[in-house]
Amino acid sequence: MLEIAKELTTCPFEKLHPSQLNRDDEFFMKLAYNLAIDAWNADEVPVGTVIVHGEEVIASARNETRIANDPTAHAEIIAITKAASSIGDWRLNECRLYVTKEPCPMCSGAVIMSRIGEVHYAAPDPKMGCLGGATDLNALPFSNHKAKVSSGLLSQESLALLQAYFQVKRQNPKKKPSSKVEIEGG
Numbered sequence: 001m002l003e004i005a006k007e008l009t010t011c012p013f014e015k016l017h018p019s020q021l022n023r024d025d026e027f028f029m030k031l032a033y034n035l036a037i038d039a040w041n042a043d044e045v046p047v048g049t050v051i052v053h054g055e056e057v058i059a060s061a062r063n064e065t066r067i068a069n070d071p072t073a074h075a076e077i078i079a080i081t082k083a084a085s086s087i088g089d090w091r092l093n094e095c096r097l098y099v100t101k102e103p104c105p106m107c108s109g110a111v112i113m114s115r116i117g118e119v120h121y122a123a124p125d126p127k128m129g130c131l132g133g134a135t136d137l138n139a140l141p142f143s144n145h146k147a148k149v150s151s152g153l154l155s156q157e158s159l160a161l162l163q164a165y166f167q168v169k170r171q172n173p174k175k176k177p178s179s180k181v182e183i184e185g186g
């Protein structure tokens with residue numbers, strides 16, 4: 001029984017090995033993807049984020065909602081706090097955020113409030129995504145900041161990771177946090 005439980009908490013997906021020589025958008029999204037795998041291995045919803053300034057990663061995080069018992073401990077929120085601390089400025093206009101799932105309402109709000117310059121997300125979230133999926137906080141008519149948003153990099157891989165995670169959770173409902181199909185907590 002223990003063996004099975006252990007197996008189910010281990011992510012069956014392999015980490016990616018991006019070349020350090022080509023530090024492009026795909027490179028940084030691969031780093032975020034690897035953090036999503038770390039999240040799964042910690043029994044968290046597999047979402048990962050890195051924030052980049054120039055060519056340097058200044059913050060990285062994965063979901064920690066369960067371990068921190070904190071509904072705000074999404075990867076993006078944690079990374080935004082770290083990034084602001086790293087550059088000593090809460091305004092992140094010069095930064096780019098890479099995340100494996102379209103940000104939820106809370107994280108999309110944090111993107112706007114922190115004035116992040118660019119957001120690149122992998123898997124779209126038509127249910128809870130708020131940068132164009134379910135709705136678009138970036139389109140608030142009187143907001144004085146709009147992040148440049150792009151999507152699609154590693155979207156299939158990141159979605160497959162999320163879907164597989166929730167499938168495992170459904171098959172093993174004793175292991176919380178979620179027995180629902182929907183993508184949440186990212």
Ligand SMILES: [Zn+2]
Nearest residue numbers: 074104107186
């Ligand atoms: Zn979120």
